[in-house]
Amino acid sequence: MSEIQTESTKKKQFTTLLDNNALGRLERMRLNSVKKMTNRRQGEHLSGKGGTSTEFSDYRDYAPGDDMRYVDWNIFARLNRPYIKQYRYEEEMNVVILIDASSSMNQGNKFFLAKQIAAACGLMGLMNFERVSLYVSHQESEDPLFFPPCTGRASRSKLFQFLENIEGGGDAPVDYAIESLLKRHRGRGIVILLSDFLTWGNIARSFNLLFSAGLEIFATQILSPEEIDPELAGDLRLIDSETGGTLDISSAGDLLGIYQEHRHHLEVELSQECRRRQGRFLSLSSGIPVNDILFDLFHRKGWVR
């Protein structure tokens, strides 16, 4: 009986990536951009500039030529001076999601978690009428898989379907994927990078390119528990899952301390690179439940509101 119920409950799930409860909660959440980099097209995302939305922003002195309709007559009556009432300008914001689908992301639960976070962020963007586009870097020799910009609730199912169908196992490094993304993408907004950032390339250069393109960086490093806390001992031959390259190490137990130093250093470096460009950085373990990330960690870090 319970199995039947479970089966029926499963069938009702909107997507295999996130349960319906989570989707419901996500629909009421919103990505919290710091720089408010928006397109000039009117949208629902409040830009930093003054505008004609209904949301009050500030007062300023009246200047000749100002639209008389925005004079606050109540204040004029009390102070006998004209003040112009200002409103926030709601513009459209691009939400670009880049998923690293290289082989390194296949380790542990990393790639699935990336897809879950992408689904969540994409949903938040769609439900807030942002222009959500998705790039999946797979093979270096091919262009990234592309989910064209779309907005609105109607695009939810297409987004989830796209995410459910993508597979990892590529060989394209994340820096290459960013460059490929920028070749196609136009528009300001935020870029959510979901990768382990284990690349031989220059990630700082890629971040510069993103910043120059008017994209605020939301970098999420996803590492598996085995990468965070490897249990290696003795003499080993390590094989790179992406390139197939090998590296012989001896007394692996002795090297773990140095490994942790370098992993920590990479984390700090990525964080600094993001902060320099007014972006955000978060390092996650693929062992953490996605709900904890979305509804707790993202809130605490100010990624969503």
Added chain:
Amino acid sequence: MSWLNFSTLANAWLFLLALPLILFYFLKLRRPHKEVSSLVLWQQVMDDQRVNSPFQKFKKNLLLLLQLLLLCSLILASMQPFIQASSEQEDSLPILIDCSASMGSIDSSGKSRLDVAKDELKDFINKLLPGQRISLISFHSTARRLTEFTDNKRVLLKAVDSLETVDVPGKLEDALRLCEAMSRVTTIKTVYLLSDGNLPNKTDFELPFSINYQKLPTASFNIGITECNARRANEEGWDLFIRVEGNSDVPVSAKVEIWNGLGKVAEDTVLVSKELPQRVNFRLNVDIEASFQVKLISDGKDSLEVDNYASIKIPKIRKLQVFVSEDLTGFRHALNGISGLVFHSEKNEADHPPEFDLLFTDKTSDDKYPSKIRFNIGLVPEDLKSTLNIETGDSGVEIIDWLRNSTLLQHVNLGEVISTDVPTTAEGSGSETYEEAGYEIFAHSTTGPVLLGKRDNSQLNYYLLFHTDRSTFPYRVGFPVLVNNLVQIAMQEASLTEVHGEKTGALVLNKLIPGVEYIVSGPNGFSQTIKKEEDSSSPIISALKAGEYRIKSDSDETKIIGVSLLNSHETLLKTVESIQFSELSVDVAKEKIKKDQPTWKYFAFFGFLFLIVEWWYFQRRPGRRLAT
């Protein structure tokens, strides 16, 4: 001390085992494959490690290094390494162990000198190196080889355990002669002497080897009886003299008790110090044979127990039994003036005692009469007949020299004695011929000896080599003096004037019936069966322990002889720092016996240590990680 040496150097070949070890190590080094998401971090780790760790290559093969160290340690241990104590290793080393009475003296810790010596010996034996053999020789008044040259530690340790002190003074000669005999078949460079130093400071021996004289620490204070004599006081009693000596600087009081079979007879208290030995006199009114035991009870410490007891047997007071041949009227006249004598001659054989105390004869036929002292007049000993001949000359012979300080010739002037009997030594013979035959020349003329003496076991024989009837001797003043001296000697030999406490060592068993088997039992389970043969001298047993020796037979009553140490040198625990030998003197070694130090156990320990480290290194958990 020199650097490390190896007893089994051939085992160095085992170092070749390192080659297969290295080979197998690298063959074994087929690394397990491990797929990681990316080598980015690991490559950085390796680059960093190469820069910061110059001993990376060393660390990479740490396991191999540990295995090589383990192998080396085990091989070195199997090579029997040792630190050589001296420049030359003694392959065959005799060790002389003093087992004399003084070695039984205990120190403040309650350990005897022999116990200390045993400890040192056991330590030495336990550190014996392969190829090194030792022979243990115990010595006291004589020497006994306990073991052949051997490296069998079990045999050696068993021999050491069997060592025990005997109650006799220590003498070194026999032990050294034993070593000399051993050196004829085995090369001996050095002999170790382990003693408390209570030895004679002079030893008549030419050393063919060097002696390492190891002197044990001396014991503390000791007090003991060093003399026990009795002298006849009158017809009914004896004076008993006890000499008590001690080595304390301050006077120590002690009680001297005299016991017989019925109980305590007398006692006295003495104060004894090193500078103040005491002589105690007791009057014993006994006219029968009686044994007395002397006990010394010290009020202070006393490190040697054996010298606190002495025993003396007082003989029955009787007259001297003198046999004078019928023809020797001159001697009979001379003897008549001396009281306390009973005369016998060939005539009244029925009244003869079993043994005479003194016998004067000029006939060989009187040899059938046993006597303690036999004075032969005009008779040549059988064994000297080829050397000595008594000729009759007209001019006679004059005595030119004699031993004036001997007991026999004390106050005897032989200067004007002329005899027509001329004792003449055969050509080619000299005084050494007599000495070799065991004779002592008391007087001699220009042609040869005129008075000889020889002790055959318990019998003392004197030979006057001219007949008094054919000389002027009976008419000289010296004649009765000589006879009187003989009587005095006979009195002493018969223990009628003076008796001494029997000392440990050789014990002569007098008055045994020939042909009868006796069982002699003594202290420490001593038991020996002896039988005196007809016409043989009195048997001698080796009484090495102080105490009572019981002589028992089926036909004769049990006799008891008390034997005591009675040795001042042993009691005073005198030690010598240097022993003078014939050509050189040997001082006490300044250093203790240097023992070669086997070090295999250290290498074995290091091997074990390397094994533990290797095990830990192989089995350890990954090191601590930084917090993420």
